[in-house]
Amino acid sequence: MLTVPVEHATARAAIALANRAPSVHNTQPWQWRLGDSSIHLFADSSRALPATDPDGRDLRISCGAALHHLRVALLAAGWSSRVHRLPDPARPGHLAAIELYPGEPTVEQLMLAAAIDNRRSDRRVMSTWPLPHQLLEELERAAEVEGAALRILTGEADRLHVAALVRHATVEQSLTPGLAEETAAWSGRGRGSRDGVPAVNVPRGPDGAIPVREFDVREQQQETLGRDETDGTVLALLATVDSSPLEELAAGEALSAVLLAATRWGVASDPISQPLEVASTRADLRRSLLADWGEPQLLLRLGWASISAQPVPRTGRRPVDDTIAPLAASWETVAGE
Numbered sequence: 001m002l003t004v005p006v007e008h009a010t011a012r013a014a015i016a017l018a019n020r021a022p023s024v025h026n027t028q029p030w031q032w033r034l035g036d037s038s039i040h041l042f043a044d045s046s047r048a049l050p051a052t053d054p055d056g057r058d059l060r061i062s063c064g065a066a067l068h069h070l071r072v073a074l075l076a077a078g079w080s081s082r083v084h085r086l087p088d089p090a091r092p093g094h095l096a097a098i099e100l101y102p103g104e105p106t107v108e109q110l111m112l113a114a115a116i117d118n119r120r121s122d123r124r125v126m127s128t129w130p131l132p133h134q135l136l137e138e139l140e141r142a143a144e145v146e147g148a149a150l151r152i153l154t155g156e157a158d159r160l161h162v163a164a165l166v167r168h169a170t171v172e173q174s175l176t177p178g179l180a181e182e183t184a185a186w187s188g189r190g191r192g193s194r195d196g197v198p199a200v201n202v203p204r205g206p207d208g209a210i211p212v213r214e215f216d217v218r219e220q221q222q223e224t225l226g227r228d229e230t231d232g233t234v235l236a237l238l239a240t241v242d243s244s245p246l247e248e249l250a251a252g253e254a255l256s257a258v259l260l261a262a263t264r265w266g267v268a269s270d271p272i273s274q275p276l277e278v279a280s281t282r283a284d285l286r287r288s289l290l291a292d293w294g295e296p297q298l299l300l301r302l303g304w305a306s307i308s309a310q311p312v313p314r315t316g317r318r319p320v321d322d323t324i325a326p327l328a329a330s331w332e333t334v335a336g337e
């Protein structure tokens, strides 16, 4: 395959869009390095959450989401990518080498790129207006294309069970040394913050069907809408065949594919990772919802926003140039291996 040098300005613009990807606590734990005809994704361990995410799973899922966002953004700019995931066993932080060659986006792919800037994590109660099954099937397919499975949890018993596991994980995490400090450091931010979770993005008031993560909310919280409404949240579990850094990266790519497809249809979404961060609740999810078939990676809330809902504020991102470094010459061969 012929790879062609890509203009720095194009790569930079695609990376700016990729950086809009969701990430745990909005840590944006990635770094991009630019070669002549390749872009490389590295995990940024200085932005890890050792108390919340000691094994770095959420970090790799977040990086996978950024990788898929980048692929979508590049394609919209006329660049197809060939991705070498975890190309160097000696450098586990080198998550992907992306080779570029000219490509033609479909209208569908352009619409996914347009969805990047409209996606938000919406933690509010969802409307009870049902999500059509064709739409849910499209989301399942979007995950499948990226090598993951999206299981829609339709039964009330599953929903109650997940809510109980979220509560259990919250209690377990409250006993984890350093976790409260870590959450406080990465949340309760003001509107202009370049990373972390702004208080304005955390709803005030009683929870819906699934408890909202206990972020710090020193500043003004988001107006709670639909407080008295029944929560029509559809729950889904994203899973992969097994657990490995490669599968976690794939889970992140699938997460992005599902969220962008949902956003394109105007469906609100919100990832939930707490029960995946605690070993006992993670094992319970594997057993109870997957019948030990594979590895649970992330829960998702999906639904239509309440009809009276205001738009969810856009969360901040680091300046794009802070996320980009040049690629040392000796690395350029990596993409061609």
Ligand SMILES: Cc1cc2nc3c(=O)[nH]c(=O)nc-3n(C[C@H](O)[C@H](O)[C@H](O)COP(=O)(O)O)c2cc1C
Binding pocket: 020, 021, 022, 023, 024, 025, 026, 058, 059, 061, 062, 065, 119, 120, 121, 122, 123, 196, 197, 212, 213, 270, 271, 272, 273, 274, 298, 314, 315
């Ligand atoms: C791996 C991962 C785990 C997440 N876990 C949670 C969670 O448990 N609860 C929650 O409310 N949001 C969760 N989020 C959403 C992030 O907090 C959100 O993406 C980030 O604050 C940026 O905001 P945005 O999605 O609106 O751009 C998670 C996101 C990712 C990628």
